[in-house]
Amino acid sequence: MSTVIEDRPVADAPVMSARPALRVPITLGVLGVIALLAFGLGSDSGMDSTFNLSFRTDVVQLPDLVVPTKGTCLVLSLLCLGIAAYSYFLATRLRKTPMWLTALYGVAWVFAFLVWAIEGKSTSLVDLLQGSLLLAVPIAFGAFGGVFCERSGVVNIAIEGQLLAGAFAAAVVASVTDSVYLGLLAAPVAGWLLGLLLALFTVKYAVNQIIVGVVLNVLAVGLTSFLFAAVLKPNAETLNTPPLLQPIAIPVLSKIPVLGPVLFRQTIIVYAMYVMVVVLTLALFRTRWGLRVRAVGEHPEAADTVGIQVNRTRWRNVMWGSATAGFGGAFFTVGYIGAFGPEMSGGKGYIALAAMILGRWTPIGSLGAALLFGFATKLVSALSVLGTPVPSQFLQMLPYLLTIFAVAGFVGRVRGPAAAGVPYLKG
Amino acid sequence: MLLELRGITKRFGPLVANDHIDLVIEPGQIHALLGENGAGKSTLMNVLFGLYEPDEGEIAVDGSVVGFRGPSDALAAGIGMVHQHFMLVPVFTVAESVMLGHELTKGSFLDLDSARAQVRTLSERFGFDVDPDARIEDLPVGVQQRVEIIKAMARDARVLILDEPTAVLTPQETDELIEIMRQLAAAGTSIVFITHKLREVRAVADVITVIRRGRVVGSAAPTAPETELAAMMVGRAVMLELDKAPAEPGAVALSVRDLLVLDGAGTRVVDGVSFDLARGEILAIAGVQGNGQSELAEAIVGLSTPLRGSILLEGTELVGLSVRDVLDHGVGFVPEDRSHDGLVGDFSVAENLVLDLIFDPRFRSPLGVDLAAVQANATQRIEEYDIRTQGPGQPAGRLSGGNQQKVVVARELSRPLRLFIASQPTRGVDVGSIEFLHRRIVSERDTGTPVIIVSTELDEVSALADRIAVMYRGKIIGVVPGDTPRDVLGLMMAGVPLDDARRQAAENPTTETKLEEGDL
Numbered sequence: 001m002s003t004v005i006e007d008r009p010v011a012d013a014p015v016m017s018a019r020p021a022l023r024v025p026i027t028l029g030v031l032g033v034i035a036l037l038a039f040g041l042g043s044d045s046g047m048d049s050t051f052n053l054s055f056r057t058d059v060v061q062l063p064d065l066v067v068p069t070k071g072t073c074l075v076l077s078l079l080c081l082g083i084a085a086y087s088y089f090l091a092t093r094l095r096k097t098p099m100w101l102t103a104l105y106g107v108a109w110v111f112a113f114l115v116w117a118i119e120g121k122s123t124s125l126v127d128l129l130q131g132s133l134l135l136a137v138p139i140a141f142g143a144f145g146g147v148f149c150e151r152s153g154v155v156n157i158a159i160e161g162q163l164l165a166g167a168f169a170a171a172v173v174a175s176v177t178d179s180v181y182l183g184l185l186a187a188p189v190a191g192w193l194l195g196l197l198l199a200l201f202t203v204k205y206a207v208n209q210i211i212v213g214v215v216l217n218v219l220a221v222g223l224t225s226f227l228f229a230a231v232l233k234p235n236a237e238t239l240n241t242p243p244l245l246q247p248i249a250i251p252v253l254s255k256i257p258v259l260g261p262v263l264f265r266q267t268i269i270v271y272a273m274y275v276m277v278v279v280l281t282l283a284l285f286r287t288r289w290g291l292r293v294r295a296v297g298e299h300p301e302a303a304d305t306v307g308i309q310v311n312r313t314r315w316r317n318v319m320w321g322s323a324t325a326g327f328g329g330a331f332f333t334v335g336y337i338g339a340f341g342p343e344m345s346g347g348k349g350y351i352a353l354a355a356m357i358l359g360r361w362t363p364i365g366s367l368g369a370a371l372l373f374g375f376a377t378k379l380v381s382a383l384s385v386l387g388t389p390v391p392s393q394f395l396q397m398l399p400y401l402l403t404i405f406a407v408a409g410f411v412g413r414v415r416g417p418a419a420a421g422v423p424y425l426k427g
Numbered sequence: 428m429l430l431e432l433r434g435i436t437k438r439f440g441p442l443v444a445n446d447h448i449d450l451v452i453e454p455g456q457i458h459a460l461l462g463e464n465g466a467g468k469s470t471l472m473n474v475l476f477g478l479y480e481p482d483e484g485e486i487a488v489d490g491s492v493v494g495f496r497g498p499s500d501a502l503a504a505g506i507g508m509v510h511q512h513f514m515l516v517p518v519f520t521v522a523e524s525v526m527l528g529h530e531l532t533k534g535s536f537l538d539l540d541s542a543r544a545q546v547r548t549l550s551e552r553f554g555f556d557v558d559p560d561a562r563i564e565d566l567p568v569g570v571q572q573r574v575e576i577i578k579a580m581a582r583d584a585r586v587l588i589l590d591e592p593t594a595v596l597t598p599q600e601t602d603e604l605i606e607i608m609r610q611l612a613a614a615g616t617s618i619v620f621i622t623h624k625l626r627e628v629r630a631v632a633d634v635i636t637v638i639r640r641g642r643v644v645g646s647a648a649p650t651a652p653e654t655e656l657a658a659m660m661v662g663r664a665v666m667l668e669l670d671k672a673p674a675e676p677g678a679v680a681l682s683v684r685d686l687l688v689l690d691g692a693g694t695r696v697v698d699g700v701s702f703d704l705a706r707g708e709i710l711a712i713a714g715v716q717g718n719g720q721s722e723l724a725e726a727i728v729g730l731s732t733p734l735r736g737s738i739l740l741e742g743t744e745l746v747g748l749s750v751r752d753v754l755d756h757g758v759g760f761v762p763e764d765r766s767h768d769g770l771v772g773d774f775s776v777a778e779n780l781v782l783d784l785i786f787d788p789r790f791r792s793p794l795g796v797d798l799a800a801v802q803a804n805a806t807q808r809i810e811e812y813d814i815r816t817q818g819p820g821q822p823a824g825r826l827s828g829g830n831q832q833k834v835v836v837a838r839e840l841s842r843p844l845r846l847f848i849a850s851q852p853t854r855g856v857d858v859g860s861i862e863f864l865h866r867r868i869v870s871e872r873d874t875g876t877p878v879i880i881v882s883t884e885l886d887e888v889s890a891l892a893d894r895i896a897v898m899y900r901g902k903i904i905g906v907v908p909g910d911t912p913r914d915v916l917g918l919m920m921a922g923v924p925l926d927d928a929r930r931q932a933a934e935n936p937t938t939e940t941k942l943e944e945g946d947l
Binding site: 021282286287288291292294295298299301302303304305306307308309418426 | 476478497498499502508510514515516517518519523526527528529530532535536537578693
């Protein structure tokens, strides 16, 4: 009797798009033309741009990289236009532009911009890279915290508040105990406490997750600002002068030219970030825990019917995620600036949320996106020091413009965990 | 494994979903649980599976009483369940879905190789041909169901509950499922088969238990005639066959030409569809769920804009008009999902009965809406359609499925129409209401209105249609007369062209057809 069915056309018909998707090629093309006109043709011939490849303090000094401004910009912008043309060619054949090509385009475009911006001047490439990495740290931890929560189906808008609480706790505990490591331990506890409230209201009482998250952010801002004004400011000597984390150079690795000092002469928080991205990726995609968490975030009823405790999983993940975000907050105080200031997280928690989305809810993607945002932020400060032709107000918009493009789906349609934001109530 | 349910009672507030139900499931038996939608079958099985805790009563396995506090207890006791809405994570692979909840690990990591091997072994044993690395969302529903069965068997289920398993299948797929059920039963697995379809019960069951309004109302042998089973299920004698006069088609009223509709992702969901519809004729659009039927109906009403093509109703081009304009041209529409698109659940029955009629002069007053007219209209329609409500002021969301649907149909038919379109007019509706709605639709046809019925239920298609258009992957695979045999329609629904379908159906009649013809 089954012979009947075998005659049926089994293979799925290919999904047919009626129109080629021209959004990406057109965007690339327009940006390429801007690069050609503004950077390539807009710069003076005969000028050079200089990049320093070592810190002044490095034992081994590498020679500076000096490139002719106009020539380099022309080559790079033509490369961009070439990629845009190829992308158009692919689109007419109903094929997508590969990710690596878009990435290459991005690097070429940014480099062209950089060469043009520092025309006749010099900037330190290592400083630029190291600064990007450092600025990415809290964003990356915030995004990891978001991955923990959202993969299990809870939207964590409270990352911003958790970063801030972590920063505060780390500063106070490190100042009081005079131990930077105890400060580092206090930060995740502070994030965890906010997570407790988040889980209580969203998982147990099924309150709207966005609203609870926003309220917790307001709570964290209000509480830390009040405590700062009322307690920390009058007693700054004892309560708000934490010791700073010192960079630890990893033997051998830190001697690699350019990348060595950037990646391997860092504080323990940065190394924790490296470990976290590897561990979280493996845990999420290769272990029993990860499979169950993803099932809970995608289809909680299905998880329930195979005996997985949905709400217990969510509780645990919210706690882990909040502690992770809190730990990232320690970077602001004991890892970078050295003292707590009101609202010092400055919206990095929201950027972290965007980084998580741009990174498609994966740890590696989140880190990549965080580095991108870090680079944009660092670029702004580096360029404003140099005094470039672009007004600084426009430059300061850069990281946020990037966020809007990222979240608006410039990178393509992104699909998060299907059950994120939906409380699970048993019938 | 002998499974006994003793005096199971489950209440949801004032509603008693299960009222002291006793049930014995013998090893290796196919036990059919027959009842209408809302009779309490699914609730009972969710109690058995540990998803709900019973308020009274007990479950016994091999004579000893067990307490299930969750699905994991039921799974451990050897009870597996294939839910009506599949419990599969769309983005997981088959192997991941099967191992979820009882994962094998190698060190700290998942042992996907063993899971793949297990899927292959089980899939071979039942002749399933399921790829362990395929993603669930890419699989057709029939295959997803097999994954669910593999999932249960991978946990050594000795009792397998199948909740309305045939709702999403073509007749041929149903036939294969029946074969699988027999094979499992022969191997000693007990099967609880929940359904409201009489044909299937008679084709496969060893024992039939009928449930009505939360109570066991009796049991029957599979040889019992359909009318007797239906009467037990509904509680009174029902007419299973709809007697309708032959259609008297008039002039062509609607002509659809080369209609192309894309979905959000750019896929052609309606792909070059053309057909004509005459006055006083019912055209049924048949097909397995998700082959473009719903999208076709939505395009005609104006809910989506076709990329190409034309829809001419009595000489007026409907493409490009707003929904309001289409309705004003005399199109009545019963949407597929009545609780979402057909009604406002919090509005009263009276308000829902005039939802798209408030611009009608009958309900206009100098201030806006003539509330007295709305009220009078409600009283009249409730009477006419036998809508069981506590009154016109009751929120429509509180009505039963059948009565909700009567509200929608009553509203759409309460003005002169040039075209009537009903999507899944009787989905989730009790047998008694089905009878009523079908008669109402036929009488609308008899007044000369052209009617389009979109339905995935072959019984409904056969009962109502004067002509049947079968859709497959967005295309109309053929338009056939209303009395075309089910086997042929089933094959066409799977994409087999009409001539091949006729030949194959003659060569390989399905179990149900054989049963009807007395070959078994």
